Amino acid sequence: MNDLDPSLSRDTETAGSPAIRFHPRYLEGVRSGAKTRTTRFRDPARPGPARLVFESDPEVVLPAEVTDIRHCSVSDLTDQDARAEGLTAAGELREVLKIHYPDLAGADEVDVVTFRIND
Incomplete structure (x- = not known):
């Protein structure tokens, strides 16, 4: 967490919320609104507050x-x-x-997770 850059801070309402992890290459698409969904295999999410965590340095x-x-x-x-x-x-x-999931097959079940960034 970086106290100088608000884009790197944690929102107090979502600080204890479940994390959805992303590769850092998706950060700009999420920030711009071009990416509003993520498809997950055996990585459950739930409706409600969440933290989108981009695994970069710094996170x-x-x-x-x-x-x-x-x-x-x-x-x-x-x-x-x-x-x-x-x-x-x-x-x-x-x-x-x-x-991301090399063994994924067409019959496998996935979760299509729709999200929005909190301003």
């Missing part, structure tokens, strides 16, 4: 709200899901998911 934590969680199979991911993740098509989303 960046953004207070957020999980507004929706949809369970579906990988093969049922849509182009709309991809666009909400800052991508263009469902096939591209599936390819990116394979980077």
Whole structure:
């Protein structure tokens, strides 16, 4: 946590909230609003306050709200899901998911987590 940069501070309302961890490459997309969803495999989330944690040095934590969680199979991911993740098509989303989850198959169930950053 950095006391000089408010973008690195923890919001008191979400300080004890569950963390959703991200690779730092997603930080700008989340900050800009281009990425409002994340698809997770065996990494449950719950609706309500959350902390989006970007695993960088220093670690960046953004207070957020999980507004929706949809369970579906990988093969049922849509182009709309991809666009909400800052991508263009469902096939591209599936390819990116394979980077994070190499053993992921089309029949596997995932959670599509929709969130918004708290200002």
